[in-house]
Amino acid sequence: MDYKKLGLKCGIEIHQQLATKHKLFCECSAAFQDREPVFEVKRKLRAVAGELGKIDTAAMHETLKGKVFRYKVYMNESCAVELDEEPPHPMNRQALEIGLQIAVMLNCEIPEEIEVMRKTVLDGSNTSGFQRTALVGLNGWVDTGFGRVGITNVCIEEDSAQILKKDRKGVVYGLNRLGIPLVEIGTSPDIHEPEQAREVAEKLGMILRSTGKVKRGIGTIRQDLNISITGGSRCEIKGVQKLNMIPKIVEKEVIRQKGIVAKGKNVSSDVRRALPDGRTDFLRPLPGAARMYPETDCPPIQVTGRMLERIKKSLPEIMTDTEQRLMKQYGLGEELAKQVVRSGKAALFEKLANVSDAKTVANVLTKYLKQFPVPDEKLDEFFGALGKKKVPKETLEGMLKQLSGGKPVKDVVTSAGEGLSEPDVENVVRDVIRKNPQVMKVARPEKALMGLVMKDVRGRAPGSLVMKVIMKEIKKH
Numbered sequence: 001m002d003y004k005k006l007g008l009k010c011g012i013e014i015h016q017q018l019a020t021k022h023k024l025f026c027e028c029s030a031a032f033q034d035r036e037p038v039f040e041v042k043r044k045l046r047a048v049a050g051e052l053g054k055i056d057t058a059a060m061h062e063t064l065k066g067k068v069f070r071y072k073v074y075m076n077e078s079c080a081v082e083l084d085e086e087p088p089h090p091m092n093r094q095a096l097e098i099g100l101q102i103a104v105m106l107n108c109e110i111p112e113e114i115e116v117m118r119k120t121v122l123d124g125s126n127t128s129g130f131q132r133t134a135l136v137g138l139n140g141w142v143d144t145g146f147g148r149v150g151i152t153n154v155c156i157e158e159d160s161a162q163i164l165k166k167d168r169k170g171v172v173y174g175l176n177r178l179g180i181p182l183v184e185i186g187t188s189p190d191i192h193e194p195e196q197a198r199e200v201a202e203k204l205g206m207i208l209r210s211t212g213k214v215k216r217g218i219g220t221i222r223q224d225l226n227i228s229i230t231g232g233s234r235c236e237i238k239g240v241q242k243l244n245m246i247p248k249i250v251e252k253e254v255i256r257q258k259g260i261v262a263k264g265k266n267v268s269s270d271v272r273r274a275l276p277d278g279r280t281d282f283l284r285p286l287p288g289a290a291r292m293y294p295e296t297d298c299p300p301i302q303v304t305g306r307m308l309e310r311i312k313k314s315l316p317e318i319m320t321d322t323e324q325r326l327m328k329q330y331g332l333g334e335e336l337a338k339q340v341v342r343s344g345k346a347a348l349f350e351k352l353a354n355v356s357d358a359k360t361v362a363n364v365l366t367k368y369l370k371q372f373p374v375p376d377e378k379l380d381e382f383f384g385a386l387g388k389k390k391v392p393k394e395t396l397e398g399m400l401k402q403l404s405g406g407k408p409v410k411d412v413v414t415s416a417g418e419g420l421s422e423p424d425v426e427n428v429v430r431d432v433i434r435k436n437p438q439v440m441k442v443a444r445p446e447k448a449l450m451g452l453v454m455k456d457v458r459g460r461a462p463g464s465l466v467m468k469v470i471m472k473e474i475k476k477h
């Protein structure tokens with residue numbers, strides 16, 4: 001398909017949970033681990049007149065449905081703020097700073113003042129009937145292989161309550177997700193190829209993870225796509241789970257809109273839901289311009305020059321740059337460097353690789369830890385004791401097994417250091433001679449042999465023993 005000719009316009013919106021200790025507007029834990037609710041409250045939404053004396057028709061429409069919303073309350077993860085019985089507390093500074101950091105990394109302009117706004121929410125997913133959101137960056141950009149894509153906005157906002165159950169009578173929500181800080185990133189509709197959409201989503205995700213301050217795992221990141229073609233209409237596709245599905249979803253949406261346009265019909269502006277096979281189905285009509293108004297319970301926050309300076313100075317290294325650096329600085333292969341960075345253990349790797357063998361450290365962190373879990377402090381002690389010694393795979397596995405079984409580092413490393421017996425060393429020496437027959441012809445073969453054998457047994461056998469065995473073998477020849 002010629003997407004340029006079809007006039008494909010696509011934008012992406014990403015919502016990512018931040019890994020802060022507390023929620024955005026209260027001191028409840030943002031860990032999202034409470035599973036057992038302590039009680040439940042029932043609420044109904046009632047439309048009221050706005051400042052101009054008019055009742056919003058969409059709000060009235062929802063009121064008339066008479067739905068009952070039930071909210072599950074959790075001990076550590078909800079309080080009177082989530083229940084909308086207490087005004088919001090001051091904004092979580094850590095969340096704000098992570099948001100500003102992301103905005104700077106996306107080349108955004110930073111407003112001088114952060115203003116909290118209320119965005120009307122009518123589905124009950126927020127007890128107050130609105131979501132709090134604050135713009136922290138605008139007019140940024142990100143580069144792709146297809147060209148530059150604008151970043152229209154970076155916002156810090158509250159996550160909504162999680163749907164636990166839904167039926168004809170109403171919805172049951174969990175309050176533990178409500179108020180977890182999110183960063184929302186919206187791009188301009190500058191994406192003109194399906195593959196470019198995937199690239200943008202991947203790059204934004206990578207920049208977010210580079211901060212080391214975002215949550216990982218299912219449900220912590222949500223991607224929406226806005227898609228239109230010439231003669232069609234903007235449709236928002238929600239719930240895109242896998243990055244690899246993005247090109248397919250864009251392609252199928254273009255085909256759908258193209259089909260409607262070809263029949264001479266109008267494409268309606270919908271919110272659609274992504275299905276696992278890349279198709280989409282209708283969810284609801286796209287709302288008009290977002291209904292936003294100021295949150296008068298939150299005073300504006302000044303972004304001082306000093307604060308911005310501090311954030312710019314402490315920007316994290318982008319993951320792809322870290323990968324390149326690990327390859328160069330520590331001699332890791334590309335795949336291994338990627339694995340180290342993606343495991344989120346790059347900092348630990350660098351600390352350990354400075355005292356021990358870099359490749360061994362990388363392999364342990366990315367491969368062996370799943371099988372033999374060893375806490376970071378113990379790994380630190382272990383690699384410190386091991387030093388630059390290279391140990392064979394079997395020995396390493398054996399040691400990690402003992403460590404994960406609770407054995408202290410000093411016992412594990414000492415027993416490995418005892419290493420090879422005299423017959424073991426003889427086998428190694430004979431093997432080296434067999435593979436390198438030319439060394440026996442030089443003037444002092446023991447010197448050349450010593451170098452070759454020590455490469456293999458360093459740390460596992462003392463040099464004096466190796467020399468003794470070498471001299472014995474030379475005499476036999």
Ligand SMILES: [Zn+2]
Nearest residue numbers: 026028078079
């Ligand atoms: Zn709370």
